[in-house]
Amino acid sequence: MKESIDDRITKRIREVMQQYExxxxxxxxxxxxxxxxxxxxxxKRVLLKYKYWFAGVGIVGVLLVxxxxxxxxxxxxxxxxxxxxxxxxNQIVSEKSKExxxxxxxxxxxxxxxxxxxxxxxxxxxxxxxxxxxxxxxAYQDYIQPENAIAEMPESIExxxxxPVFTEEISLGYQCDIxxxxxxxxxxxxxxxxxxxxxxxxxxxxxxxxxxxxxFIKEESYDKFVGPNKLAVFYSPEFLRSxxxxxxxxxxxxxxxxxxxxxxxxxxSAGVSYQSINFHKTISPIKVPESPDDTTYIESxxxxxxxxxxxxxxxxxxxxxxxVWLGTGISSIIFLKQDYSSETIIGGISDxxxxxxxxxxxxxxxxxxxxxxxxxxxxxxxxxLNSEVLYKYHLVRLGYNSMxxxxxxxxxxxxxxxxRED
Amino acid sequence: xRIKGEQENSKDFNKVLKGCSRGNLKAQEDLFKLxxxxxxxxALRFSSCHDNALxxxxxxxxxxxxxxxxxQIDKExxxxxxxxxxxxxxxxxxxxxxxNMEISIEIAYDEPADESVIDNLNAEEIIKLxxxxxxxxxxxxxxxxxxxxxxxxxxxxxxxxxSTSRSNLTRAKKMLRHMILINSHxxxxx
Numbered sequence: 001m002k003e004s005i006d007d008r009i010t011k012r013i014r015e016v017m018q019q020y021e022x023x024x025x026x027x028x029x030x031x032x033x034x035x036x037x038x039x040x041x042x043x044k045r046v047l048l049k050y051k052y053w054f055a056g057v058g059i060v061g062v063l064l065v066x067x068x069x070x071x072x073x074x075x076x077x078x079x080x081x082x083x084x085x086x087x088x089x090n091q092i093v094s095e096k097s098k099e100x101x102x103x104x105x106x107x108x109x110x111x112x113x114x115x116x117x118x119x120x121x122x123x124x125x126x127x128x129x130x131x132x133x134x135x136x137x138x139a140y141q142d143y144i145q146p147e148n149a150i151a152e153m154p155e156s157i158e159x160x161x162x163x164p165v166f167t168e169e170i171s172l173g174y175q176c177d178i179x180x181x182x183x184x185x186x187x188x189x190x191x192x193x194x195x196x197x198x199x200x201x202x203x204x205x206x207x208x209x210x211x212x213x214x215x216f217i218k219e220e221s222y223d224k225f226v227g228p229n230k231l232a233v234f235y236s237p238e239f240l241r242s243x244x245x246x247x248x249x250x251x252x253x254x255x256x257x258x259x260x261x262x263x264x265x266x267x268x269s270a271g272v273s274y275q276s277i278n279f280h281k282t283i284s285p286i287k288v289p290e291s292p293d294d295t296t297y298i299e300s301x302x303x304x305x306x307x308x309x310x311x312x313x314x315x316x317x318x319x320x321x322x323x324v325w326l327g328t329g330i331s332s333i334i335f336l337k338q339d340y341s342s343e344t345i346i347g348g349i350s351d352x353x354x355x356x357x358x359x360x361x362x363x364x365x366x367x368x369x370x371x372x373x374x375x376x377x378x379x380x381x382x383x384x385l386n387s388e389v390l391y392k393y394h395l396v397r398l399g400y401n402s403m404x405x406x407x408x409x410x411x412x413x414x415x416x417x418x419x420r421e422d
Numbered sequence: 423x424r425i426k427g428e429q430e431n432s433k434d435f436n437k438v439l440k441g442c443s444r445g446n447l448k449a450q451e452d453l454f455k456l457x458x459x460x461x462x463x464x465a466l467r468f469s470s471c472h473d474n475a476l477x478x479x480x481x482x483x484x485x486x487x488x489x490x491x492x493x494q495i496d497k498e499x500x501x502x503x504x505x506x507x508x509x510x511x512x513x514x515x516x517x518x519x520x521x522n523m524e525i526s527i528e529i530a531y532d533e534p535a536d537e538s539v540i541d542n543l544n545a546e547e548i549i550k551l552x553x554x555x556x557x558x559x560x561x562x563x564x565x566x567x568x569x570x571x572x573x574x575x576x577x578x579x580x581x582x583x584x585s586t587s588r589s590n591l592t593r594a595k596k597m598l599r600h601m602i603l604i605n606s607h608x609x610x611x612x
Contacts, residue, residue, distance in 0.1 A: 021459030
């Protein structure tokens with residue numbers, strides 16, 4: 001059988017190409033040398049390789065530290081407001097002497113020589129620095145009698161007393177085995193006309209935001225594990241804008257999220273949602289030079305993925321039955337399925353190619369930064385209607401066609417509150 | 423410069439490979455000199471122009487320098503390099519697929535080309551012909567006819583169906599025949 005023309009051409013191409021090798025080009029080496037990576041320190045390499053994981057861990061770390069700091073502030077406030085109890089005095093008595101430095105705080109010094117408490121004199125003064133060292137041996141009256149002391153020293157130290165200290169910064173070389181600095185209470189303000197310790201502390205860390213005081217106020221018998229935790233189930237339609245496709249699209253999903261309070265007005269929430277994105281873009285018709293036919297190019301696909309958002313939320317408005325929250329956080333994305341197809345139609349002849357990636361191929365730990373506004377309407381004691389508007393700015397490109405997305409996500413669902421009532 | 427089989431087994435060549443695995447720039451340059459022609463000849467079959475081929479070749483060399491530690495010296499180095507270059511070219515196809523607006527020209531007539539023209543085709547002319555093919559046809563043709571991939575393998579690698587691969591190949595051959603015919607007519611007229 002005679003060899004066909006196509007076979008002859010193919011054979012010739014194969015023969016020639018197997019023998020052909022272009023000559024070495026020094027310019028090509030120069031070009032490559034410039035592209036070659038400079039040896040990188042191993043730590044930098046590790047940091048670059050796992051940058052998204054480190055960023056994720058960093059954000060979680062910052063959230064934890066913020067939580068810890070706010071917890072400590074609140075517990076300090078609580079202890080600051082506690083009156084002196086017999087237990088605390090007894091505890092003080094049993095403690096070994098130690099150096100206490102209390103700086104720039106309004107405080108009073110409590111001294112007890114024996115644990116049999118009688119009548120308490122409670123004179124609160126403000127002071128700035130107190131240094132207490134060894135057991136009380138000396139007539140401390142010598143030490144604690146600055147000229148500017150507001151009140152007289154108590155004459156006796158045979159009982160528990162709150163002694164006046166000072167109004168200006170003073171270093172008190174004081175020997176005392178039973179000493180405690182006690183922040184002044186409201187009485188102090190009346191005496192000195194200055195702010196109390198608690199108000200001073202609050203003002204230091206206070207961020208001017210509506211109802212922000214409640215952020216730092218820990219409710220009595222507050223326990224985050226039995227607090228007003230919430231479980232939300234939602235449906236989330238969304239609009240998305242693809243920078244790469246220059247098109248708008250719509251998608252939808254469902255999900256659940258768990259929300260735990262940190263403070264009255266702050267909560268942390270984490271959830272998981274299943275989203276499905278459809279896209280379809282027709283570029284038509286394109287006039288191609290030297291071709292009699294127009295070309296139509298169609299790009300379409302469907303991506304299904306799990307999204308795991310974590311956010312911190314601030315309640316900044318509350319009225320009877322309604323709450324408005326502002327939330328910010330990050331989302332991770334785990335692809336389940338990617339179906340992508342492109343079709344080129346030239347002169348009525350279609351040339352189609354399709355691609356389907358396996359599930360779990362793409363895991364993006366830090367996929368998007370989210371900013372949301374939530375509105376909650378209380379339906380009953382434990383049930384609320386929740387609606388959210390979220391803007392999701394994608395940090396990485398998604399999917400087989402590397403889409404850069406901006407997403408406007410709407411969520412509507414029900415919130416069930418369990419644990420302690422608000 | 424052509425690479426001889428013996429060259430690969432020589433002590434010098436092993437020295438070059440070891441130098442490359444240590445990141446020695448001189449050794450890398452030597453390897454580049456040895457394999458530039460070979461790598462470019464493969465890259466040219468998958469690209470639309472010389473610059474594009476150079477890009478594929480450079481990326482392939484970067485991969486070679488990075489992965490050379492994992493290459494076992496007792497295995498054939500040339501085959502390993504070939505695999506890397508073909509895979510890099512396929513990566514380019516996947517990356518450029520969304521921007522691939524190349525067109526296919528449907529041949530209106532099917533006239534056999536002059537047989538002597540076929541036998542006289544030289545490397546430059548063949549490269550020009552292959553470069554003129556639309557990207558999807560070029561890849562299918564090169565993978566099937568020169569690299570020896572099956573349609574099933576091509577479909578998997580390029581994310582197309584087997585039938586598309588077959589049709590791409592047929593159209594590529596048609597286009598090549600058509601272009602050779604046009605060239606021969608043009609030469610005769612001139």
